[in-house]
Amino acid sequence: MRKGKLAKLYTLTTAAALVGSLILPVAPQTAHADRGVVDLWKAIKPLTTIASAMNTGAHPDDEHSSTLAYLSLGRGVDTSSIIANRGEGGQNEIGSELGNALGIIRTRELQEASKITNIHLENLSEKINDPIFDFGFSKSPDETLEKWGEEVAYERLIRKIRTLRPDVVIPAFLNEPSTHGHHRAINVITVRAYKDAADPTVFPEQLKEGLTPWQVKKLYLPAKENDYTVSVPVGAYDEVYGASYVQLGEESRFMHKSQGMGRLYDEGPSFSYYKLDQSVVKGKSKETDFFDGVAYTFTDLAKDVASQSGGDKVASDLQKLQKDADEVIAAYPRFGTVAKEVHDMIADVEKATADVQASKLSADTKTDLLHRLGVKAAQLNKASTESLSLVTKVKPETGELVAGQTTKVTVTAYNGGQVKLGKVDLKLNVPKGWKATPQGTTSFNQLSYNQTVKTTYNVSVPADAALFQPYAAPSLTADVSYSFSGATATSHAVPTDAIAVLPAFALTLSPNATVLNTLKPQEPIPVKVTVKNYNPGATQANISLDVPKGWTVEPKATPLDFAAKGETKSVAFTVKAASSVKPDSYKVTAVASSGGTESKHGAQVIRYAHIGTTYFVQPAELSIQAFDLQVPEGLKVGYVSSGFDNIDQYLQQLGVQVTNLTAKDIESGDLSQYNTIVLGIRAYGFRPELIPSNARLLKYVENGGNLVVQYHKPEDKWKPELAPYPIKIGEPLIQWRVTDENSKVTMLTPDHPLFNSPNKITDQDWNNWIQDRSAYNPAQWGKEYTELISNGDAGEKEFTGTFLSAKYGKGTYTYSSLVWYREIPALVPGAIRLFVNMVSLHQ
Structure with missing residues (x-):
């Protein structure tokens, strides 16, 4: 990053200016003429304190952004954020990436957000397909820890605490029944780790690697205004940054664009509240600060050291470092003078480090002092870089x-x-x-x-x-x-x-997932393989497909010549299953052979302005799910996509004639030409033409059309009267969903056409679903609707409004909060058979 030296301070005088700075691309970095002194302040403020704090959360965006901004930017505290997973199980508000690709996006967003608040970021999840993954919404910390592997998650958290040695730890959430199970799980293991991180018998193998036990001084939990120990003035306005800590925290939250995060806040007082849960220092019912009773400055540390045998020389060194830090701050914003004071402090940290090592202080005291001096050395390197521009x-x-x-x-x-x-x-x-x-x-x-x-x-x-x-x-x-x-x-x-090592030939299969209808087992599967050459220059490759035993592919192989790096070419294949193919899952793998080596991977380029460019390298495979499926001939569907699902693509693969409806189509087109119109998840919130045109959609139904509406949240501009008969979404949303994908489903009206035509739906069709059953279920609905299923999580009352259908005029209106957008791309047979039935009504 380039750095400018200016006389004026960076200011964000209004919330609008705050957001205006966010919509500029951050990769490559846009130069701001007034950022130099702010970057300098961010670099030198941490020199004033030896205190540290840690915030723990489950997903990207769980961090307490305002409090982190206050601690790091406002107080200079060495602040870390430990996030468990990568957010792979969430939704995507900026693109179609889901699963691991979404986890990559959310990780990069979290990294960029952390830069803004100047905090140290760590994840418990270490790699793609890590045990600690976002498997979707959970209502239970026990289920979460069982799926993550409790021992794995806990060992990694203890390791982070022993490595970073925070004085204060703050889990982002409470362990309450109304809270996401992932959030509750992080609370559970964070609270437990308060004592265990200090216990040498807990994960003793870490000690053999060089880590030492660490006793966190204080553990705080989120609290409310009527019952707290510490109130954090996050609404305080910082003149250097030209914003409050709430606004600075929200600037970081705007980086979570795939989740639609970030809000505008006006200037003015506001507070975040925390309650002291455990402490090794004497506390009070009301504290002025997280660090009451904890060493905060070099002077505090010097007093502690001076009271120990052999600590006088080191205490004197620490007092000198306090003076150094004060002189650095006093020199601000004169860059050259700050640089001189910073380098004086560098020399004094080196001397203090040597004196600690040579002292007769206890091993625990030495370890603590060397860690804090090491943190200060790293901060001084950054301060030097900034002050010297x-x-x-x-x-x-x-x-x-x-x-x-x-x-x-x-x-x-x-x-x-x-x-x-x-x-x-x-x-x-x-x-x-x-x-x-x-x-x-x-x-x-x-x-x-x-x-x-x-x-x-x-x-x-x-x-x-x-x-x-x-x-x-x-x-x-x-x-x-x-x-x-x-x-x-x-x-x-x-x-x-x-900077990425990519496959020499990156292979992409289209489709990458499809259905093989076992009622037509010899129907050919067309497969297009797109090959991108990443070799530095001209080259050749032989492209082929590995297919299951007994299957055939034509042609056997196709040679391709590439003239330069980056060139892309495609090859068409036809795959046929064995005549005896059974319902099951199958894989077809693309292979590029060249010079005795093989490439069998694709490289998905992930590029957004706010996170730059990264890649998702994964096997170049086509997933095929074989099962019996009836699809009516000539079925025409108009699909209204919100951008959050790709069900329309899968319907096309099944032989359905799908048209993606434009705003003009919805506002003034001939809707009667479609047998069915499907609204994608949350469409009313992201297709602005829908609400003004809703009367046209209902008229389409009244005249004999079939309208299928997938789930919405209340904030998606959903109103009960958008449906022909009112449907009210349940709140709080967390309580109106079914998270167990294996939960029992009862068909309440088994004779309904939706369960019988063109595919007969049985109990088997509810097996092998993934991640969830339903989300944002209705709480109230008109008596005109037929309740199609009942379903719920273990020990909870079952929902009967998950799947509703009603006659309206000559047509049918169906509202479903089943998570089709996850099940269809995962090729879940029952979900596909049932969705085909939904769009086939009246055929």
């Missing part, structure tokens, strides 16, 4: 690599400050097994104002290099060390976008 970059020739490739990567350092730097060393960091060879000098005697030094490296990627993992640390980074005012600092640089 040093800009360091890693600039790859390409961010898309393949195994065995050689490429060029340049490391640069630019001095935008007014003071001269000495002994600048540029170092490129590469993974184990990679080779980085500099093509010129990596060491420079000096770097003056407005000058750049750089080194280009030849980087060799090994032939066995692993394919890109989106949750791993960046593969290529740089460290730029330099000296100023008698002390050396290091600036750590990472690339703007992901």
